[in-house]
Amino acid sequence: MLNRKILTLTVTTGIILSALGGTPKALAASTTSKWEEVTGKYTKAKGIGHFGDTRILHTTKANNQYYLQDTTRGVKIVTYDGQNRDDIRPILWRDTDKKFYDAKDAIAVDAHYYAGVVYDYFKEKHGRNSYDNKGGIIRSYVRMGDFADALWAGSGILYGNGNSDDGIQTRGFSSALDLVGHEFTHAIISTSSKLIYKNESGALNEAIADLFGTLIEHDSYNKKLTKKKANWNFAEDVYVDGKTFLRSMNNPASAPLSINSGYREPLIDSEGKIHTHYPDHYSKLYKGTEDHGGVHFNSSIINKASYLLSEGGTHYGVNVQGIGKEKVGKIYYLAATEIFTENTNFKDARLGLEKAAKKLYGDNSKEVKQVQAAYNAVGIK
Template sequence: MKKVLSTSLIAGVLLVPQLVGAAELKSGTLTKPSNEAPTTIVKEYAKAKGEFKTLESKRDKVGQVVKLQQTVDGVPVFGGIVVGVVDNDGQLKTVVDDTKQLKGLHKSIKLNEQKAVARYKELVGHKGAYELEPAAELVVYPNGEEAVYAYEVTGTILDADEPSRWTYFIDAASGKVLNKYNQLAHAKPTNGVTGTTYTGTGIDVLGQSQTFKTTKSGSYYYLQDSTRGKGIYTYDAKNRTTLPGSLWADVDNVLNTTYDRAAVSAHVNATKTYDFFKNTYGRNSYDNNGAALNSTVHYSRSYNNAFWDGSKMVYGDGDGQTFTYLSGALDVVAHELSHAVTEYTAGLIYQNESGAINEAVSDIFGTVAEYSVGSNFDWLVGEDIYTPGIAGDGLRSMSNPAANGDPDHYSVRYTGTQDNGGVHINSGIVNKAAYLLASGGSHYGVSVQGIGVMEMGDIYYRALTVYLTPTSNFSSLRQAVVQSAKDLHGATSTQAVAAAKSFDAVGIN
């Protein structure tokens, strides 16, 4: 059985169609100098491809980054994105064109939003309450060689045996399911307390002493850190499945019992992850707007997994053999929170190659976060909480994916329908490329000069937040990473050459 930690806990045989058309990246001097606004420059460049609305316009160290959404009469085209980078002279220097073909599109809509939601509930078959009620959005969906109007419908279920967040694409004319995949997102808002900030102490899952911020309200100290963003909160599910549970409360601000350890680790590792993204990339929480980081520990009984549902991390205690308390690993916490960063930036679809990139990016930033704290660094994922009785193993190996049965080269990639089209399996190919870029080495006869872990992370962060789009494939990732290396270090730099070589080594052209 495949060992996974992911945004999606249920991976079965799904519909996994490929969206037609791969993103095209162009760089150079693409337009003449202009005094127009950057959004106008990018829209003018893209206008031959159709209508667009602005999703984002932000300045970074390279220029003004503009992200556009392709539309038809105001309806968004699923996955249809254009990204442009405009320099200080008003010249378009780089553009990613991921617009979609709309062949055969005609407006035939027989379902309204309410009927689409009813259809979704029928298909999902859940009889209980939803943590987040299903919501439908009308989109233009590229369906093979054609395009149709469809409803994108998503709901969150947390009171079942396995939590889930299914997204369905339902044909707006026929009610037919065009595609579906499972990911978790958006749960209850934070219910914090008002009080005074103190410093608590405790022992974590690994037996290490920790200090952390708490909030005193009345007679209790709560695991609420109000000094970072909109807060870091840790809850206790008390071995039940009702979420988020109770905000963790303690009478003396000393958390040294065995039961406390999972909470200490969750609170401290969420803090470290927040600080990692803030101090390394200037990112204020996963949404870059200070969103609260919520964690729930002691979920269910002997639960051998952890998941991110869009507003909180949820950790099982493990069964003591396959896993111990899952909040104990910094790279696991950072992995899951990186899924949230991906959702708020590139929005990589959680299936096929885009899903494998999504998973690999989380492994990469989990590993870079672990490196950044300066202790216990390795290229294994989840080694601190996986098989506590066996030393030296992990969920996945980035340096040697084949050790865990994962492919390390595109020629041996998984092409089946299990695991959402191989999102965890094929992530090994990207993980190997990232490892080679950071550490160097030879693979399949290609030698790569390592540039260091933190520089590798900088390049992948820029690729994720600037150039990747929802339907990016492995070839798109190569273009994004190489262009990011050029942006940060120069077109002929050691870093840019190494980035290209790292993808050569794993067979991604």
């Protein structure tokens, strides 16, 4: 029943269930009172994820079982089993022989391992200790039954098993590192700028989540943690066909609108304008009430600007010289955690990013000029 409820909510909100959309009551109750905990001995174990990579897992040994509880990062990182039940009774994911090698383990292995990768990225690159910068417990919750989505639910990340709804086969939603990073970034925003999940501030929230998910994917590839080449598409690893993706940061129009369950073609806004592709310019902004005011749609305008700022290019006749992923990460991180506020809109976002770039690189730096160029290119002036 609860799964059904979550499913209904996520169908209307797209890929995440936001703070504004609300957390299902039963889930909120179980996150505060029923998350299982164990005390025991720190132990390294191994597991195999969705793509066959063997991962080192940090676990806790207790009662001759090995639990997915990593006490080496922040307070801890824990991964729970939803047991494909209709109600929520999270128990720690466990194994008896330290080898999380069964096919059913893959979703838990990837969730647990990638939570650590994401934690490490923000610690190393931005000095942040977990999403709240206080070492907050990172909870992942997998085996949610027939539920094809991932979401940040206020106190944990929930990953669906995947299914073949809409004729498109999806695998466990913890399989995509960019998606794991995306949900974790929502958690960071929820404890810092608190961008309201509606209209432009909500789309900005979505875009920042896409950006860090993608930067983490690239960082992971550079560190050789994964063999799969990094890219600027989003959530592609979830799709079994190997070619579908949810969104594209470099070429928003290349992602099919129909994939995101929040949008059905044609998307018609309150001014009667028909939207057939994700927008890459402010003149293509969706104005309407679907999906909290198009938060997973209008985010593509910011996504394109973020991509241009990193990699460069000419867009609508405006040339942008890329400053690279490291600097883009620093500028957006500073803006998202210290400059943006709950109501920051796209124009404020440009100003906030300029401010961040000035603080980091100087008032007349090329970085500031390229922030301006990237936002000029997508029509945000």
